[in-house]
Amino acid sequence: MRRTRGSRSAARRWRGHLYVLPALAVYLAFAVLPALRTAYLSLFDWDGVTLGRWVGLANYREVVVDPVLRRAVLNSLALVGFFSVLPVVLGLVATGLLAGHRRRGMAGYRFVLLLPQVVPLVAVGVTWRWLYGEDGLVNQALRAVGLAGVGRAWLGDFDAALVAVGLVGAWVSSGLCLMLLLSGVGRIDPSLYEAARLDGAGPVREFVSVTLPQLRGELAVALTVTTVAALAGFDLVYVTTNGGPGEQTTVPGLLIYRLAFSEGRVGLASALGVVLGCLVLALVAAVNRLSGAGR
Amino acid sequence: MADARRPCRARGALVAGAALLAWALAACQALTPGSAIEAPGPRAAPSATAVPDGDVTLRLEFTDAPPMVDALVAAFEARHPRVTVEPRYKTFSDYVRSLGLTMTSDSAPDLAQYAVGMGELAAAGHVLDLAGYRAAYGWDASVPPVSLDQLTAGLTSGATGGDALFGMPAGLSMTGVYVNRELAARAGIDGPPATLGEFEEQLAAARAAGLTPLAVGALDAGGLHLWAALLNQTVRVDDYRDWVDGVAGATIETPGALAATERLVAWGRRGFVDDAANGTSQVDSTARFARGDGVFLLNGNWAAGQLADVLGDDLGFFPMPGEHAAGPTVASGFGFAFAVSSRTEHPAAAGAFLDFLASPEANVIIAEHGFLPGDPDAVPPPTGVFADIAEGHRRAVADDGITAFPDFAAPAMLDALRSGVQKLLADRVAAADFLASTQEVWRAAHPG
Numbered sequence: 001m002r003r004t005r006g007s008r009s010a011a012r013r014w015r016g017h018l019y020v021l022p023a024l025a026v027y028l029a030f031a032v033l034p035a036l037r038t039a040y041l042s043l044f045d046w047d048g049v050t051l052g053r054w055v056g057l058a059n060y061r062e063v064v065v066d067p068v069l070r071r072a073v074l075n076s077l078a079l080v081g082f083f084s085v086l087p088v089v090l091g092l093v094a095t096g097l098l099a100g101h102r103r104r105g106m107a108g109y110r111f112v113l114l115l116p117q118v119v120p121l122v123a124v125g126v127t128w129r130w131l132y133g134e135d136g137l138v139n140q141a142l143r144a145v146g147l148a149g150v151g152r153a154w155l156g157d158f159d160a161a162l163v164a165v166g167l168v169g170a171w172v173s174s175g176l177c178l179m180l181l182l183s184g185v186g187r188i189d190p191s192l193y194e195a196a197r198l199d200g201a202g203p204v205r206e207f208v209s210v211t212l213p214q215l216r217g218e219l220a221v222a223l224t225v226t227t228v229a230a231l232a233g234f235d236l237v238y239v240t241t242n243g244g245p246g247e248q249t250t251v252p253g254l255l256i257y258r259l260a261f262s263e264g265r266v267g268l269a270s271a272l273g274v275v276l277g278c279l280v281l282a283l284v285a286a287v288n289r290l291s292g293a294g295r
Numbered sequence: 296m297a298d299a300r301r302p303c304r305a306r307g308a309l310v311a312g313a314a315l316l317a318w319a320l321a322a323c324q325a326l327t328p329g330s331a332i333e334a335p336g337p338r339a340a341p342s343a344t345a346v347p348d349g350d351v352t353l354r355l356e357f358t359d360a361p362p363m364v365d366a367l368v369a370a371f372e373a374r375h376p377r378v379t380v381e382p383r384y385k386t387f388s389d390y391v392r393s394l395g396l397t398m399t400s401d402s403a404p405d406l407a408q409y410a411v412g413m414g415e416l417a418a419a420g421h422v423l424d425l426a427g428y429r430a431a432y433g434w435d436a437s438v439p440p441v442s443l444d445q446l447t448a449g450l451t452s453g454a455t456g457g458d459a460l461f462g463m464p465a466g467l468s469m470t471g472v473y474v475n476r477e478l479a480a481r482a483g484i485d486g487p488p489a490t491l492g493e494f495e496e497q498l499a500a501a502r503a504a505g506l507t508p509l510a511v512g513a514l515d516a517g518g519l520h521l522w523a524a525l526l527n528q529t530v531r532v533d534d535y536r537d538w539v540d541g542v543a544g545a546t547i548e549t550p551g552a553l554a555a556t557e558r559l560v561a562w563g564r565r566g567f568v569d570d571a572a573n574g575t576s577q578v579d580s581t582a583r584f585a586r587g588d589g590v591f592l593l594n595g596n597w598a599a600g601q602l603a604d605v606l607g608d609d610l611g612f613f614p615m616p617g618e619h620a621a622g623p624t625v626a627s628g629f630g631f632a633f634a635v636s637s638r639t640e641h642p643a644a645a646g647a648f649l650d651f652l653a654s655p656e657a658n659v660i661i662a663e664h665g666f667l668p669g670d671p672d673a674v675p676p677p678t679g680v681f682a683d684i685a686e687g688h689r690r691a692v693a694d695d696g697i698t699a700f701p702d703f704a705a706p707a708m709l710d711a712l713r714s715g716v717q718k719l720l721a722d723r724v725a726a727a728d729f730l731a732s733t734q735e736v737w738r739a740a741h742p743g
Contacts, residue, residue: 044328049395052328133579134571156514156574158721243710244514245573245717246724261392263707266328 035277042270048260052267059271069272072250073279075162076231079251080283082166083173083230088222090170091177095185095215096207110182113175121172125239128168129155132240155241161248165240169230177222184218185211220291224284231280252276338420339454340635340642342427344650351644352379356397357408358390359631360466363664367465370660371651378644380406398422398636405639406648409462409632411703414448414541417461423635425460426452428646434463437653438669439692442467442630445699449540463649464630465657466666469688469697470520471626473584473592473602473680474611478506482590487613489620491528491558498567501590508567510589511720512577516702516709518716520627521568521593523701524615525555527625532698539699541741548730556719556726563720573717595628596684600665603680612683614691623694626687629703631666705740708733 042059046052063069116124131137132154139151154164192210201209234253237243243250252272260269357364361384368380383404385393394412397403398421407413416422429435434443446462453459472494474487479497482504488494501508511517526535530551537545562568569575569589577594584592585605592602602610614626633652635645651657658673667688668674677685691697702709715733718724 040326041328046328047395048329049399050329054327132574134575135583153571153574156571156717158573158723161574242515242713244714245721246714250714258707258710262710264395 038270039274042267042274044267046266047264048266049264055267059268060275062268063271063275068247068250069252069255071247072252072255073275075247075249076233076251076253076276078162079166079169079230079233080227082163083169083233084223084226086166086170087173087177087226088219090174091181091222092212092215094178095181096203096211098182098185106182110179113178115175116172117176121235122239124168124172125236129240132164156245158245158248161241161245165237165249168236168240169233172236173226173229177226180218180222181215184215188214216291220288223287223291227283227287228280231276231283338637339424339452340427340646342431342454343643344428344431344646345643346375346378346647347641347643348377350377350379351641352381353406353639353641353644353648354404355380355382355406355633356385356390356404357382357633358385358387358410359408360664360666363466363660363666366660366664367652367657370656371648374651374656375644375647378647380648401638403636403638405636405641405645406633407636409446409630409634411709412706413461413634414703417448417459417634418450421637422461423637423639423642423645424450424452424454425463425635425646425649426455426457428463428649429460430455432646432650432653434650434653437673438464438630439467439697441692441695441697442628442669444536445629445697446632446634447540449537449542462630462632462634463652464632464669465652466631466661466664467628467669467688467697468595468597468631469614469626469628469667469684469691470524470593470595471612471614471684471687472509472524473594473598474613475584475587475590475592475606475609476611477609478587478590482506484590487611488616490616491618494616495562495567498562498591499565502566507569507589508591509562510569510575510580510584510592511572512575512580512594513568513572513713513717513720514574514576514579515713517575517577517580517593518572518720519701519709519712520595522556522559522712522716522719523627523698524593525558526552526701527627527696527698528615528617528622529555529558532625532696535698538737539701539704541704541737543741543743545737547734547737548727552730553726556729559716560719560722560726564722568720572720596667596688597665599680599684608679610680612680612687614687623696624687624690625694625696625698626691627700628667628688628691628697629699630669705737707736707740711736 041052043054043056044052045055045058133139134153138154139148142148142151152160154160157164188211192214193206196206196210232253233251234257237249237251237254238257241249243254253276256269256273256276259265259272355364355368361382364382364384368382371380372378390408391410391412394407394410395416398407398413398416399419403421413422417424429443442464443460444458446460446464447458448461450459450461451457474484479485479501482497482501484497484500488497498508509521511521513521530549534545534549534551538547569580572580575583580589581592581594581598581601583589585602592598596612599612614624617623617625633649635642635649639645652661653669655670655673658668658670659675662668662674662677667685671685671689676682688697701712705711711733715724715729719726719729
């Protein structure tokens with residue numbers, strides 16, 4: 001009797017796995033297997049058509065040695081500052097100012113803030129290319145306030161291009177970060193603020209001791225999403241500068257595309273993709289560890 | 296303690312497993328990506344010019360000038376009612392990226408627009424050698440031979456023993472310098488320059504007058520057009536052609552190329568080139584020139600229609616002048632050409648289509664759509680800036696001075712030159728280093 005019940009519950013447990021199977025199959029077929037295949041292809045010298053040649057880790061050696069590829073990785077790390085750190089800091093400041101206040105018409109604000117996130121990145125890129133152009137709105141504004149000398153074709157300037165692209169990214173991510181943080185603040189138990197106030201905490205103390213720790217989960221999500229966008233990004237750079245001037249704004253995503261599709265070096269492109277993937281995972285793991293979200 | 300050891304053992308097992316997997320995969324030939332494709336079918340076209348009797352359908356893939364292709368197809372079908380041509384348009388990036396796969400697949404189109412990469416496909420036998428047709432149809436009489444010589448991929452024909460031929464142009468292109476005559480007059484410039492030195496004086500005069508001297512769209516391909524235009528004046532044309540064709544031992548690290556590259560850097564330094572060039576695309580730089588910003592513009596004949604609509608009689612055109620007034624006219628240009636797949640079942644019908652492209656009727660259609668006709672005598676004499684362009688092209692053809700665009704030298708060359716010229720214009724790289732890295736890109740594509 002007891003035995004039968006035991007085997008029945010085991011069967012039930014297996015039936016549980018059965019329910020996961022469709023999702024698991026899709027995940028394996030469309031996420032895990034392609035990733036493994038990419039890793040496998042990275043060990044070949046292959047043009048995408050004719051027979052590939054096994055080269056072992058030679059492609060990875062080239063990723064490390066080639067100055068252009070290294071440069072691209074550094075650029076994307078710099079972009080993390082713009083896509084991720086800057087918007088989160090801005091979001092925190094705004095949240096600190098808004099937290100604890102009754103807000104009217106928040107839905108309207110949210111809509112406006114999230115708008116950059118809703119517009120396709122290609123459209124965002126084209127629009128900003130015009131704004132940054134020689135006769136664009138940015139230069140017109142500078143001229144209007146008597147700073148014509150500062151004006152330039154921003155995306156074509158060796159010193160300004162990466163910052164210009166980064167600021168577009170900051171513009172895109174800021175809304176998302178603020179949205180996440182604001183909704184997180186809404187979840188915080190008001191009694192915590194009350195208690196802090198009773199203990200004589202000022203607004204800054206309140207922010208550091210109550211708001212910030214309570215927002216750890218939201219911060220982890222915001223940092224993760226924007227870091228991935230910065231590191232794996234392709235569309236924004238492709239549309240605005242195509243990696244130029246020189247290699248000032250070249251990012252790994254752009255090089256992977258070029259290597260695989262226009263230069264026919266699928267192996268090297270895959271190796272760069274694997275390295276980029278590992279880099280993203282490492283950074284995301286670090287973010288999660290710091291925020292304690294994994295616990 | 297036990298806890299710390301477990302991940303370690305697991306990692307060891309993982310590494311061993313991965314190594315085993317890698318060994319197994321390397322050993323297993325069947326898992327190697329790609330396939331060793333042998334090009335089937337004939338590699339050379341027959342030398343007869345007969346058009347088949349039966350109903351034939353030709354599939355054609357292309358990426359440029361859809362209205363012109365439609366017009367040419369319609370005119371061809373009217374003349375050969377039993378041959379149907381099915382054009383299939385792809386966007387430029389799709390076309391170039393998929394060209395290798397398309398032409399090596401069993402469903403390769405009969406006709407395909409010639410593009411970067413076609414030379415390698417031809418060398419591998421996937422493109423039909425048309426040298427037999429060139430002789431049989433007498434194409435040299437109706438197309439400038441220099442434009443056919445660009446389509447040889449540097450190979451010798453197995454059929455005729457002479458140069459191979461892997462495409463037939465339907466319309467030609469050429470780059471050069473547009474001038475806004477009204478602005479030029481304001482800067483005291485009264486006519487096209489006879490030499491490069493004179494052109495530099497005019498650029499300096501334009502700058503002194505507070506105008507933008509030379510507009511270039513170096514955000515994309517405009518920079519390499521300027522570099523090529525200067526190369527044409529100081530590099531031996533045959534050396535350059537060998538380099539673009541990937542002939543073994545060819546190099547761009549020559550004194551002539553160095554002089555041209557240093558001139559480009561000097562133009563950037565002296566403010567001859569638009570300060571905003573690196574941040575301006577070709578389309579945008581053309582639009583700004585049309586709005587009256589810029590005395591000169593470096594671009595191709597494809598921009599003439601758009602510019603003439605706005606600037607009218609103020610617009611002029613001349614090929615980049617040489618170092619000496621008596622020297623030959625050398626300009627970059629290429630044919631909008633079609634190649635034939637070696638998998639085609641209808642080489643005779645494809646040959647008839649290509650020959651139609653050289654007919655007077657086709658030349659008129661080509662000229663109407665803004666391309667340079669292969670045979671200028673077959674079309675009504677052009678006027679305005681179009682006359683300037685036709686005259687410049689006639690001179691370059693007469694001097695055997697049409698050279699292919701430098702990005703044809705290797706698949707990776709377009710991106711390398713775009714970013715390289717941006718660095719030259721911003722004075723961020725030494726001319727010699729730029730040439731060395733350019734040659735490195737070339738060597739990667741032509742290791743032999």
